[in-house]
Every structure is written in C-alpha cells, then in structure tokens.
Amino acid sequence: MISARGLRKSFGDFEAVKGIDVEVRRGEAFGFLGPNGAGKSSTMRMIASVSPVSSGELRILGMDPATDGPAIRGRLGVCPQEDTLDNELNVFDNLYIYGRYFGIDRATCRERAHELLEFAQITEKAKAKVEDLSGGMKRRLTIARSLINNPDLLLLDEPTTGLDPQARHVLWDQLFRLKQAGVTLVITTHYMDEAEQLCDRLVVMDKGRIAAEGSPRQLIDAHSTREVAELRFGVGEHEALAEKIEDLGERIEVLPDRLLVYSDHGEDVVTAVLDRGLHPIATLVRRSTLEDVFLRLTGRSLAD
Amino acid sequence: MALLEGIPAPLTPAAATKVLVLRNYVVYKGAWKLFITGFLEPVFYLFSIGIGVGQLIDTFEFHGEAIPYAEFVAPAMLATSAFNGALLDSTYNVFFKMKYEKLYDQMLATPLSTGDIARGEITWGLMRGSVYSAAFLVVMALMGLTQSWWAVLALPAAILIAFAFSAVCMAVTTWMTSWQDFDKITLAQMPLFLFSATFFPIEAFGDGVLRWVVEATPLYRGVVLCRELTTGVITWESAVSVVYLVVMGVVGLLVVRRRLDKLLLT
Numbered sequence: 001m002i003s004a005r006g007l008r009k010s011f012g013d014f015e016a017v018k019g020i021d022v023e024v025r026r027g028e029a030f031g032f033l034g035p036n037g038a039g040k041s042s043t044m045r046m047i048a049s050v051s052p053v054s055s056g057e058l059r060i061l062g063m064d065p066a067t068d069g070p071a072i073r074g075r076l077g078v079c080p081q082e083d084t085l086d087n088e089l090n091v092f093d094n095l096y097i098y099g100r101y102f103g104i105d106r107a108t109c110r111e112r113a114h115e116l117l118e119f120a121q122i123t124e125k126a127k128a129k130v131e132d133l134s135g136g137m138k139r140r141l142t143i144a145r146s147l148i149n150n151p152d153l154l155l156l157d158e159p160t161t162g163l164d165p166q167a168r169h170v171l172w173d174q175l176f177r178l179k180q181a182g183v184t185l186v187i188t189t190h191y192m193d194e195a196e197q198l199c200d201r202l203v204v205m206d207k208g209r210i211a212a213e214g215s216p217r218q219l220i221d222a223h224s225t226r227e228v229a230e231l232r233f234g235v236g237e238h239e240a241l242a243e244k245i246e247d248l249g250e251r252i253e254v255l256p257d258r259l260l261v262y263s264d265h266g267e268d269v270v271t272a273v274l275d276r277g278l279h280p281i282a283t284l285v286r287r288s289t290l291e292d293v294f295l296r297l298t299g300r301s302l303a304d
Numbered sequence: 305m306a307l308l309e310g311i312p313a314p315l316t317p318a319a320a321t322k323v324l325v326l327r328n329y330v331v332y333k334g335a336w337k338l339f340i341t342g343f344l345e346p347v348f349y350l351f352s353i354g355i356g357v358g359q360l361i362d363t364f365e366f367h368g369e370a371i372p373y374a375e376f377v378a379p380a381m382l383a384t385s386a387f388n389g390a391l392l393d394s395t396y397n398v399f400f401k402m403k404y405e406k407l408y409d410q411m412l413a414t415p416l417s418t419g420d421i422a423r424g425e426i427t428w429g430l431m432r433g434s435v436y437s438a439a440f441l442v443v444m445a446l447m448g449l450t451q452s453w454w455a456v457l458a459l460p461a462a463i464l465i466a467f468a469f470s471a472v473c474m475a476v477t478t479w480m481t482s483w484q485d486f487d488k489i490t491l492a493q494m495p496l497f498l499f500s501a502t503f504f505p506i507e508a509f510g511d512g513v514l515r516w517v518v519e520a521t522p523l524y525r526g527v528v529l530c531r532e533l534t535t536g537v538i539t540w541e542s543a544v545s546v547v548y549l550v551v552m553g554v555v556g557l558l559v560v561r562r563r564l565d566k567l568l569l570t
Contacts, residue, residue: 011570050412050569070314070415078413084406088331097330100323101414103315149414 001026001153001184002047006056009042016042018208019056026152029175029185031195031202033290035298038205040188041081044157047186048078061152074102077151077183081158083138085130091141092117092126099148112148119174120144136167143174154178156187160194172197192291204297211297216290223296224288225250227266231273232258232282241278248272262288314415317423324416324424325431332432342436346385347443350378353503364505367537371451378449379530380502382440382462386433387523388497390466393429394474395489401425402477408568418564422557426470430463437462444534452536461533461546465526468549471556472522478563500524522552 002024009017017039024030032040045051046058049065049072058065060072086094095116099109117123120140125133133141139159146154159175160168175198179185189195195202196216203213212219229249233241235257242254248269249261263269266285273280315323332338358373366376401407408421438459444450450458473489480486500523509515518524529545532538 048413050409052569070417073413074314074415076413080409080413082406084410086327086407086410087405089327093330097323097327098410098414100326101315101411101416103319103323103415 001061002030002186003059004043004056005058007043007046007053007058008055009039009046009051010054016208017046017054020203020205020208020210022203022210024184024186026184027179027182028200029179029187029198031199032186032188032205033190033192033195033202033294034188034205034211035190037207038298039208040205041157043205044155044186044188048076048155049073074149075152077146077149077154079143079146079154079156079159081161083142085138085142085145087130089130090126091122091128091130091133094130094141095145095148098145102149104149109148112150116144116147119147121170136163136170139163139167139171140174143171147178151183153184153186156185158188158190160189160191168194192289192294196290204294206298212293219293220288220290223293225262226264226288227262228286228288228292229261229263229266229269229273230258230284230286231261231270231280233278233280244276244278245269245273262292315420317420320416320420321424321427324411324420325428328425328428339432339435342385342389342432343439345388346381346436346440349381349384350374350443354378354381357503365507366505366531366535367539369535369537371535374447375449375451375535376505376531377503378444378447379458379534380500380527382437382444382458382534383465383526383530384497384500384502384523385440386437386462386466387469387526388493389433389436390429390469391473391489391493393432394426394470395477395480395486398425398474398477399480399483399486402567408564412568418568419561422471422474422560422564426467426474426557426560429470430466433466434459434463437466450534452534454532454536454538455534458530458533461526461529464546464549464553465523465529468522468526468552468556471553471560473556475556475559475563478560478567496521496523500527502527522549525549 002022004020004022006019006021007017008015008019020043032043034040042051046053046065047060049060049069052066061075063072065072086097089097092113095113096109099112104112117126120143122133122137122141125137130138130141143156143159156175160171163171172194175185185198187198199216201215202219204211204219212223214222238254238256238259242252242259245261246252249263251262253260261269270283270285354374354377358377361373363370363372364376411421412418441455441459445455476489499518500521501518506515506518506524509518525545525548529542532542
C-alpha cells in the first residue's frame with residue numbers, strides 16, 4: 001500500500017524527515033509514534049499526496065504522488081490532526097459535499113452520507129451546524145467524512161487527541177471495525193495505549209529518523225524488560241539510593257519522585273530491596289509498556 | 305490495475321468547477337437576504353448621485369455626444385458594482401476560507417487541485433455578480449437609461465470586469481498575512497471607484513499625463529466599456545478594453561494557481 005525509500009522532507013534549511021524507509025502492507029494498522037516535531041505529520045502529508053517529496057522514493061497504492069496525486073487522493077481517506085470541517089455547511093452537507101469533491105454521484109453520496117451519520121452516531125444532528133457539535137462529535141464527523149469514498153487507505157493524524165475517555169473508546173471501537181472490514185489504517189499518535197490497542201506494527205520516529213520498528217510486543221521485548229519495579233522513597237533520596245540497588249535490574253532510571261528498575265522479575269527486585277534494609281514509601285510492579293520503550297528511545301526531555 | 309477498481313472517474317475541470325459552485329450555492333441558499341444588499345448598492349448610488357446630483361448638471365459629452373447625467377453615471381455604477389462585488393468575494397472571503405476555515409486544505413485532501421479551487425471560487429463570484437448586474441441592467445432599461453440594443457452586451461461586460469478583478473484580487477490575497485493588510489486593498493479600491501471617470505468625464509483630467517494614467521487603469525476600461533455599450537457609442541476603444549480585461553483575468557488566474565500551490569502544497 002505504501003512504500004517509502006530514503007524519504008526526505010525539508011522546509012528551507014530545516015529537514016523535518018531525514019530519510020526514512022517504510023513499508024505498509026494491505027489490511028494492517030500501522031502506527032507512526034514520536035514526540036512533537038519528530039516528523040510524523042510531515043510524513044503523513046507526503047503520504048496524503050498534498051506535500052511534495054523533497055527526495056527519496058514514495059509509492060502509494062503503487063502510484064507516484066508527484067504524477068498521480070488526484071488518483072491517489074481519490075483512494076485515500078484523510079483525517080487531519082485538527083478538525084477541518086466546513087463550518088458554513090451543516091453536518092449532513094459536510095459529508096455530502098465532500099463526497100461530491102471525489103466525483104461520486106448524487107444518489108450514492110446521499111446514501112453514503114446517511115450510512116456514515118449512523119456509523120458516527122450523529123444521525124440526529126444531521127441538520128445541525130458544525131459549530132454546535134461537541135468535540136467528540138466533530139471528531140467522529142471528521143472520521144466519517146474521511147470514509148465517504150470507501151477508501152483503501154485511511155490516514156489518521158492523532159485521531160483521539162483532545163477527546164474524553166468515552167469518546168476515545170468509541171473511536172477505537174470504530175477504527176477496529178474498519179480494520180476488520182479490510183481498510184488499511186495509518187495512524188500517528190503520541191498515546192501509547194492507543195498505539196498498543198490499534199497498531200499491528202509501528203515505527204518510533206525521533207528527530208526525523210526512525211528509531212525503532214516492529215509490533216508493540218517486539219518493541220517492548222527489544223527495548224525494555226518484561227517488568228518494571230517502581231520504587232518511591234523520600235524526596236531527594238532517590239539519587240543516592242539508586243547506587244545501592246543498581247545491580248538488581250538490567251537498567252535503573254532516576255526520576256525526581258521515584259526509581260524505575262527494569263527487570264524481567266519485578267517482585268524479586270522489590271524483595272531484594274527490602275532485604276537490603278531499604279524501605280520505600282510505595283512500590284509498584286507492572287509490565288513494561290510501549291511508553292517505557294518510547295521514553296527510552298526518544299528521551300524524557302521536552303522536544304519543543 | 306486491480307487497486308483502481310470501482311473508483312469514480314477523476315473530475316474534469318468543468319465538473320470540479322461545478323461541484324465547488326454547488327458548495328457555495330448550498331452555503332448561500334439560506335442567506336438569500338445577502339443578495340438584496342448586493343443589488344441595492346448600485347441602485348442607491350444611481351438614485352442619489354445619478355438622479356439627485358444629476359438635477360444640478362445639464363449634460364455631459366461622451367465620445368462627442370451629449371448625454372444626460374443619469375445616463376452617464378448609470379453604466380459606471382454597473383461597472384463599479386461588478387468591481388466592488390468581485391473585490392469583496394475574492395479578498396475578504398477568500399482570506400477567511402484560506403487562513404481561518406482551512407477550507408482549501410480540506411478540498412486538497414480530495415482529488416481536487418489548486419486550479420480547480422481557483423476556477424471554482426472565481427466562477428461562483430461571477431455567477432453571484434452577474435445576478436446583480438442583470439438586475440441593475442433591468443432597472444436601467446426600465447428607467448430609460450439605455451439607448452441601444454448594445455446595452456444587452458453590458459451584462460457580459462460587467463461579468464468580464466468581475467472576472468478580471470476577482471482573479472487579480474484573489475492573487476493579491478494570497479500574499480496577505482493579516483487583516484491589517486486589507487487597509488491596502490481599501491486604499492486602492494476608493495480612488496479606483498471615485499476617479500475612473502465614474503462621476504465626471506475623463507476630460508476633467510486635462511490632456512496631461514494624469515489622463516493617460518487613468519485611461520490605463522482597469523476600472524476605467526470597464527466603466528468606459530459599459531458606457532459605450534449602454535449609450536450605443538461603440539469605438540475601437542471598446543475592443544481595447546475587452547482585450548485588456550481578458551488578459552488581466554487570465555494572468556491573475558495563473559498567478560492564483562501558482563501561489564496556492566506554493567502556500568497550500570508544502
């Protein structure tokens with residue numbers, strides 16, 4: 001579906017994407033993870049065939065965006081980071097008119113628009129103004145709109161940013177149904193739970209490059225331990241105590257409010273710590289998550 | 305190619321223009337009252353200045369023929385209302401859609417191109433403008449302010465004026481960064497409106513350089529073209545005006561396309 005080789009994007013002197021190789025297969029859900037400024041959105045815009053490739057090779061559905069832009073865009077669904085709905089049209093017309101932009105005939109457009117209102121659970125809002133919708137409804141409408149042309153490939157740029165937990169779960173459920181229906185999904189996100197939920201395979205991007213690639217499970221196995229023991233001591237003690245228990249895990253990380261000990265057997269670490277006469281205020285043993293991998297690969301400092 | 309099965313045929317430029325006009329039609333369908341103000345503006349000018357002020361003025365000479373003041377001003381109002389309407393549509397409205405609504409970004413995610421957007425937006429502006437112009441022309445005819453069947457061609461002339469200014473003003477708008485920049489538009493709009501031989505004959509500028517400058521401005525070409533048509537005094541100058549306005553519009557359209565490519569497809 002998507003094949004990129006040495007893909008680069010620069011804006012003047014600034015290079016947003018510094019040569020990435022990506023292969024997305026039909027029917028899979030593929031994720032781009034990364035902090036702000038990692039080059040995710042620039043990559044997505046190139047895939048959406050609205051941003052010219054600076055160098056390298058990019059093929060979408062077997063076609064070259066530089067020459068077949070309209071044909072590619074005709075097969076894509078794009079859900080941008082911000083809801084760019086047409087505020088001058090009502091909810092139904094947002095779907096209907098958007099469909100007409102694809103050259104879909106009136107009757108089909110009307111039928112699809114009704115189906116998608118059902119799908120997005122906003123049928124009763126069909127005649128409402130866009131600005132009267134809640135944030136979650138707007139997001140669902142944006143996603144519904146991106147499906148008007150029955151796309152082969154759906155691009156979702158941070159689909160659940162700014163939504164409440166209920167709305168996120170509804171959306172995940174809908175995206176999962178689309179995936180079941182055979183739609184290839186490409187998702188950018190900085191929510192790790194979202195990536196773990198939705199993505200079969202993902203890449204972690206950092207500063208315009210790919211830092212790691214694989215399934216969520218593979219990434220955790222490769223870049224973290226099976227479990228993490230979180231130990232909380234008094235404020236200011238963490239730095240000094242870290243040295244005393246360094247040998248207990250594969251890796252230890254000092255945070256202002258706790259110590260993270262990476263180990264395949266978290267409970268053993270806690271027992272060993274107590275055996276050494278140390279008394280943490282609180283302890284927590286949990287499985288490693290994608291977030292641990294992410295922070296390991298892209299660092300804890302703010303990107304912007 | 306198997307991947308391409310069941311795709312609707314890509315839109316032709318004409319079909320794309322039609323769809324964009326449809327979008328604007330749906331938006332304005334509910335706001336038909338706006339159309340009344342667009343129609344009334346030149347009518348008010350005609351009554352206040354053409355008829356009101358006209359009572360103090362005997363006749364003006366136009367291409368060697370004496371014509372009553374109202375007949376002199378009315379075609380100028382036809383031309384300037386086409387100009388004002390085009391300017392409003394292609395500056396404020398385009399700027400709002402581009403910068404705030406991000407409307408063109410949505411459209412470019414579909415098979416539509418920047419050329420389609422430029423053509424579609426300008427076509428819509430022209431359709432709206434031509435309704436006003438036709439209505440005004442009817443008012444002129446009813447008031448006995450048209451002297452020849454050539455006046456029928458004043459409608460396409462008004463549309464041509466609107467086309468030329470829409471294209472150029474939309475191009476200028478692509479360079480605007482904030483609402484403050486619109487002061488510059490007003491700064492150009494007012495003198496064009498007042499000094500394009502709208503309310504007094506071009507001879508008032510004397511025979512010097514100033515007259516030549518005015519004669520070379522686009523709105524003057526539009527005003528004099530409309531006046532030639534409604535009074536039935538066609539000269540070789542009419543053809544010059546037509547060519548002038550066509551070239552202006554086409555160049556504007558090409559610039560708009562290039563600028564939208566540069567701004568939106570980054």
